Amino acid sequence: MTILQQSSKAQDRSLGDWYVQITAGSIKLPRFQRFEAWDRSRVAGFLNTVIQNLPVGVTLLLQVGDAEKFISRYIATAPETGQRVTEHLLDGQQRLTAFWRAMQNNYEGETYYVYLPEFDRKDDDGVDYEDTTVHCQARWPKKDEPGKRYPVWADVPARCLERGLVPIDLLCPGDHGKRVEEWIAQATQELEPADDAPDALAQYRALERQRQALRKSLNDLRERVTHFNLPFLSLPVSTSADVALRVFVNMNTNSKPLTMYDLTVAKVESSAGASLHALQEATEGRHVELTHYGDLSWTLLTTAALMQGKAPNKSGVGSMDMDLLVKDWGRLERALVRTAHFLARQHIYDEQRLPTNPVLAVIAACYAVIPEDGDALGRAEQLLRAYLWSSFFTTRYEGAAATRAFQDHKALTELLSKGQFGAADYVHVPVLNRQNYPLPSRDQLARAGWPKSADRMARAILAVSLYFGAWDFADGLPVSFNSLRTREYHHVFPDALLQEAGIESSLALNCALVTWRTNRHIGRKDPLKYLQDRVEWVDDEHVVRQRLQTHLLDFDALRQATYEADGKPIEGALLETKLRADFSSFLERRARLVELAAGVLADGKQIALAQLLEMADEQAVALAGGKEMP
Structure with missing residues (x-):
């Protein structure tokens, strides 16, 4: 048989036979194959195709002779038997990995079940399908009990059955009848009547009928899984490694692209x-x-x-x-x-x-x-x-x-x-080339949005504020990869305060990365008071001033931004007028610092914070005197 004859004719193979091959370690993956990639919805979708006995596409195998043409690896979680490899799986890895792992039910973050509606006795549990369906239940570890997972009911047969759920690994091909019987017994044990119950015999007979119905449903599904056909195309042993790779690339390019x-x-x-x-x-x-x-x-x-x-x-x-x-x-x-x-x-x-x-x-x-x-x-x-x-x-x-x-x-x-x-x-x-690609003006900087989103200008502004160390307001640590893990995006002028006056708050120039020390809801407060309540900083004003400067924030400007009169919050037009003026002044000051820093950095030069602040002061003096600054 030529390579064209062998590779163009699909051959049948049941999942039961695939399971035997994987268990024996005789089928492996060439190492150039991508790793396990399907999410839980794709896994559940394939398993539903199997239990509903619907057709699927073919897989692709390379027959292995005396020596493997490629370095290989086992299907994820399959036993590493060390036995002779007879086949390399070139296409179909995701399907067979999903099948194998479901038959072991060994995914860390989820457990798969088959939902049998006729056995569902529990309402409002979030598990409700019209027909027999594969159900994926998310799982997460219990911190206080290593090795155990939430929700706890998912590992208790009786609690599963009352929801109409049966672990999908009970459908595993092979001689697993004893395991099925043990699970049925555990799932229905609490339904057995007491020996002295008035109608104990009738109840027991009803329970046996239920057990028999469950047994039949599971055996029918096991047969369906075992004999489900997952066909394959096969490249003969004589196929060169180069040809096999070319076929692999072409198949993946033409169907589901790599x-x-x-x-x-x-x-x-x-x-x-x-x-x-x-x-x-x-x-x-x-x-x-x-x-x-x-x-x-x-x-x-x-x-x-x-x-x-x-x-x-x-x-x-x-x-x-x-x-x-x-x-x-x-x-x-x-x-x-x-x-x-x-x-x-x-x-x-x-x-x-x-x-x-x-x-x-x-x-x-x-x-x-x-x-x-x-x-x-x-x-x-x-x-x-x-x-x-x-x-x-x-x-x-x-x-x-x-x-x-x-x-x-x-x-x-x-x-x-x-x-x-x-x-x-x-x-x-x-x-x-500044003629073609000029640096932004202060007005453009002032309009940049919130840097948590993927906004280039907003992140550039944040990058400048981090460039000078961005010491944390509370512990005084400079910004680093590790310290960023605990920092959050903070509105310097509080969001609630600005919203009350109808002013846009989520601007890059109104953002600082700081570590929260409390989760309390602070609400509408003056900027400096808001920071003090959110961050447990030191009482030394000089230290606080220094730390704010490393974020390009002016302590004096924030201290003067107060919105109370006679101990009560000012409101309405008075609040809007004062707050708009203060916030505009704050943005202008910070925009000037960012603009100056960006100009120096975009020239490739380095600049210290003291130099930047001195440049800003000189510029402010010059502008106040009506002089043109370079």
């Missing part, structure tokens, strides 16, 4: 004989900080594409030299580590605070050609600072981001290759 990362995994396996999964896992194990900035898999691939002169998009990644990707892995990893350290020095520690994502691959690909020390490193990092902050504060990456990142990277590397260059040369990098 991600570009999944396709690259297969290409790396085919070309370089290496596992991209293993390379990435090893990198993450050595440098966990790389995982703080989002999906590392895509950043790895787009950085590698730029390093090879390709665009950081699907087309560029797909056209990479996979042998070179593996060969250059150490250089790629080092470049990304240097990028993470560079971002940390700018006080940008995670994806949630990163204004725009394309900068990661561009900076990393630049670091791949930047020396580790010396004057050249200093010049290069000044250029990268200018690039980073210009990307944050301009509209450069609000459209065609991959194309523009490619252009910026090309211009950056051309400058870096010269060795000697200065600020006058920056204009050759598109994002640094």
Whole structure:
């Protein structure tokens, strides 16, 4: 039989036979396969298809001869028997993994049941279907009892049966009749009548009829699962590894597409004989900080594409030299580590605070050609600072981001290759051309929204406030990756206060990241009083003033923002007039600080907080005197 004859004719195989193969360890996955990916709705959907005996698509196998063509791994949670492998599963992993794990019912976050409506005796329990259906019950651990999970009833047969639920693992193929009988006995034991009950015999006969009906329902479902047909196509032993990979990619591309990362995994396996999964896992194990900035898999691939002169998009990644990707892995990893350290020095520690994502691959690909020390490193990092902050504060990456990142990277590397260059040369990098990509005005800064959302300008403003340390109001710790885990987005002028006057409160300039020390509802209060009530800060005014300054907040302005008269809150037009004036002044002051800082940083320079405050004071004096500031 030729490869065309064998691979084009689907063959039948029951789930019972698939189960035997998995149990024996004779069927495995090539390591280039993506990992388990289905969520609970997809798992439940497939299981419903099985118990309703509906048709499903075919799987794809590669027959294994004397030696496996690919390094392989077992299906998730299947026994690692070490027995001879006869088949590699090229397509169908998600279905067979869902089937195997459901038959063990070993998912950590959920338990699967079959709902049998005729046995449901409990109303208003959230389990109510018209027909026999697979039900997924969410589970979570009990803190005080390791190994046990909530809800507790989900592990008690009687409580399950009264809801019409039977654990789906009772449908497992094989000789499990004894286990089924034990579960039925446990689930119905409390229904047995007392020996001295007046109608004990009648009750017992009724119970036996119920048990027999349950037994029949389960046996019918077990038969249906065991004999359910999951057909397969098969590539013969003579199929080369290259052809098998090509078939794998084509099948996945034409039906349910793989991600570009999944396709690259297969290409790396085919070309370089290496596992991209293993390379990435090893990198993450050595440098966990790389995982703080989002999906590392895509950043790895787009950085590698730029390093090879390709665009950081699907087309560029797909056209990479996979042998070179593996060969250059150490250089790629080092470049990304240097990028993470560079971002940390700018006080940008995670994806949630990163204004725009394309900068990661561009900076990393630049670091791949930047020396580790010396004057050249200093010049290069000044250029990268200018690039980073210009990307944050301009509209450069609000459209065609991959194309523009490619252009910026090309211009950056051309400058870096010269060795000697200065600020006058920056204009050759598109994002640094202020005529095409100007920095925002104070009015634009004042309109930026809440930085918790993925708003570039809002996050850029927050990034500037974090740049100066953003010491916590309570404990005085500077911002760091760990301290950010406990901080929350705080309205400096309280939301309730501004809403009362009909003023928009959720603006980036009205935001500070601080650690709450209380969950009490504070309500409408003056800004400084609100902070004092939400945060247990020190009583030393000088210390409080310093900490506020690191967030670019003015202690005196907040202290003067009071909205009481004779011990009572002012309201109505009087409140709106005073609050609008105070809030506008607050926004203008903070916008001026952000504008000045952004200008310095986008030039690639570094600036200390004292310098920034001095610049702002000088500018204010000059403006008051009618002088034009540069």
